[in-house]
Amino acid sequence: xxxxxxxxxxxxxxxxxxxxxxxxxxxxxxxxxxxxxxxxxxxxxxxxxxxxxxxxxxxxxxxxxxxxxxxxxxxxxxxxxxxxxxxxxxxxxxxxxxxxxxxxxxxxxxxxxxxxxxxxxxxxxxxxxxxxxxxxxxxxxxxxxx
Amino acid sequence: xxxxxxxxxxxxxxxxxxxxxxxxxxxxxxxxxxxxxxxxxxxxxxxxxxxxxxxxxxxxxxxxxxxxxxxxxxxxxxxxxxxxxxxxxxxxxxxxxxxxxxxxxxxxxxxxxxxxxxxxxxxxxxxxxxxxxxxxxxxxxxxxxxxxxxxxxxxxxxxxxxxxxxxxxxxxxxxxxxxxxxxxxxxxxxxxxxxxxxxxxxxxxxxxxxxxxxxxxxxxxxxxxxxxxxxxxxxxxxxxxxxxxxxxxxxxxxxxxxxxxxxxxxxxxxxxxxxxxxxxxxxxxxxxxxxxxxxxxxxxxxxxxxxxxxxxxxxxxxxxxxxxxxxxxxxxxxxxxxxxxxxxxxxxxxxxxxxxxxxxxxxxxxxxxxxxxxxxxxxxxxxxxxxxxxxxxxxxxxxxxxxxxxxxxxxxxxxxxxxx
Numbered sequence: 001x002x003x004x005x006x007x008x009x010x011x012x013x014x015x016x017x018x019x020x021x022x023x024x025x026x027x028x029x030x031x032x033x034x035x036x037x038x039x040x041x042x043x044x045x046x047x048x049x050x051x052x053x054x055x056x057x058x059x060x061x062x063x064x065x066x067x068x069x070x071x072x073x074x075x076x077x078x079x080x081x082x083x084x085x086x087x088x089x090x091x092x093x094x095x096x097x098x099x100x101x102x103x104x105x106x107x108x109x110x111x112x113x114x115x116x117x118x119x120x121x122x123x124x125x126x127x128x129x130x131x132x133x134x135x136x137x138x139x140x141x142x143x144x145x146x
Numbered sequence: 147x148x149x150x151x152x153x154x155x156x157x158x159x160x161x162x163x164x165x166x167x168x169x170x171x172x173x174x175x176x177x178x179x180x181x182x183x184x185x186x187x188x189x190x191x192x193x194x195x196x197x198x199x200x201x202x203x204x205x206x207x208x209x210x211x212x213x214x215x216x217x218x219x220x221x222x223x224x225x226x227x228x229x230x231x232x233x234x235x236x237x238x239x240x241x242x243x244x245x246x247x248x249x250x251x252x253x254x255x256x257x258x259x260x261x262x263x264x265x266x267x268x269x270x271x272x273x274x275x276x277x278x279x280x281x282x283x284x285x286x287x288x289x290x291x292x293x294x295x296x297x298x299x300x301x302x303x304x305x306x307x308x309x310x311x312x313x314x315x316x317x318x319x320x321x322x323x324x325x326x327x328x329x330x331x332x333x334x335x336x337x338x339x340x341x342x343x344x345x346x347x348x349x350x351x352x353x354x355x356x357x358x359x360x361x362x363x364x365x366x367x368x369x370x371x372x373x374x375x376x377x378x379x380x381x382x383x384x385x386x387x388x389x390x391x392x393x394x395x396x397x398x399x400x401x402x403x404x405x406x407x408x409x410x411x412x413x414x415x416x417x418x419x420x421x422x423x424x425x426x427x428x429x430x431x432x433x434x435x436x437x438x439x440x441x442x443x444x445x446x447x448x449x450x451x452x453x454x455x456x457x458x459x460x461x462x463x464x465x466x467x468x469x470x471x472x473x474x475x476x477x478x479x480x481x482x483x484x485x486x487x488x489x490x491x492x493x494x495x496x497x498x499x500x501x502x503x504x505x506x507x508x509x510x511x512x513x514x515x516x517x518x519x520x521x522x523x524x525x526x527x528x529x530x531x532x533x534x535x536x537x538x539x540x541x542x543x544x545x546x547x548x549x550x551x552x553x554x555x556x557x558x559x560x561x562x563x564x565x566x
């Protein structure tokens with residue numbers, strides 16, 4: 001990222017595509033000599049890049065139960081949910097069963113769907129006929145405050 | 147070659163937003179109330195089928211609604227605004243030519259997709275539904291006015307499964323034959339009355355009218371309408387939203403406000419909110435207007451409405467400076483003895499905050515002020531709006547909006563996430 005000589009002294013920041021502030025330059029121009037560090041300036045780490053694949057389709061939900069502790073989802077964690085991903089067997093999903101939300105491991109063999117808990121204290125849910133079931137989104141990350 | 151234009155319109159948008167996070171509302175009649183829980187401003191299809199009208203006052207229908215199992219929601223614009231942005235972002239992956247027309251409608255230019263319009267529209271519809279949970283209808287035609295017509299049919303006619311293409315003249319004529327003049331985009335009752343007076347009583351007749359003749363009686367707007375109905379595009383897609391020149395923060399009160407101290411709290415709150423909105427776009431202003439008004443529908447009350455502008459010596463984005471200016475303007479228009487229903491703060495002549503010049507007598511916002519405002523905004527984003535306020539805005543605020551049935555801000559506040 002190069003620095004234009006018209007750089008105004010106030011503007012060291014510009015809004016990025018998602019309104020995230022990205023520094024344009026580390027220093028302003030004084031008497032026309034740019035800082036030698038400016039050419040080496042990278043963007044700071046942006047955690048959105050790591051967690052949000054598709055901003056329009058990514059939602060956050062708070063984990064309440066303990067049925068998925070084996071998958072690293074503990075009560076109080078924030079689960080990152082991507083609706084744009086099509087679920088494949090083995091994904092952790094946020095599912096709807098008869099209108100109720102639940103997070104489970106999605107297991108599918110042919111037409112048989114099972115929602116597996118990852119805690120021996122909880123039993124799996126087998127999706128039987130007459131149950132309205134849908135995958136609301138695929139859980140991609142878990143964020144935990146230590 | 148005529149360029150296809152799509153109008154994408156979210157179905158029952160506010161009710162659909164509520165359903166994304168409360169799936170138990172699916173299939174049930176849902177209505178959303180206006181600010182202050184006044185009247186019905188959005189209905190699910192089930193609520194429409196029950197004969198609930200737009201604008202039906204909530205306090206008169208409370209029992210009727212609960213008897214019919216209607217689920218009532220206060221409007222949650224924080225949620226609707228975020229869901230709208232998601233829908234619009236999704237649409238951008240289907241065409242770079244996008245005009246956001248309202249919170250739940252957008253025009254898309256589909257040049258280059260002429261040979262697969264229907265497929266493209268069906269994929270678009272399925273994608274928006276999957277990514278955001280919001281169902282949309284798509285109408286495609288050579289002009290915006292006809293795209294509106296196509297969208298209407300896409301929505302009304304269940305056989306179209308949410309997509310209707312009206313690129314051929316014969317299809318356009320068949321579609322127009324099903325409509326009234328007042329169904330057309332931009333035709334209000336007055337215009338349709340004037341058309342009927344001239345013997346033009348149906349949309350089809352208007353399409354076949356002589357544009358020159360219509361121009362003589364109805365001016366250029368009338369002529370443009372005729373040409374648009376014929377498939378000649380006259381209203382272009384406006385891709386770049388004009389840089390915002392002004393913004394407003396205003397609400398009706400939960401109950402009438404009668405004391406200056408309460409009004410000062412309200413005006414300080416609205417000025418703070420407007421300042422926050424402005425900072426989000428990196429703008430600043432030196433001009434604002436404060437207005438207050440009584441309730442014109444309470445004819446038994448004495449009526450008063452007034453507005454007052456205020457100028458600052460230099461454009462600022464500092465909440466403290468703006469609140470002080472707004473409160474100064476309020477003092478000039480405040481009159482005792484009225485029952486105020488509404489107040490607001492408008493910020494005008496917005497300019498980029500980083501391009502401000504200082505003057506001999508006034509300095510732009512100092513780095514310390516900018517840092518303070520950034521901290522204020524960060525804290526309010528993290529802990530929810532109103533977590534940190536300036537003292538003048540008051541903490542009790544009995545005048546605040548009534549929102550008894552409001553859902554959570556699932557997508558914009560860490561403390562209000564959906565819990566699973």
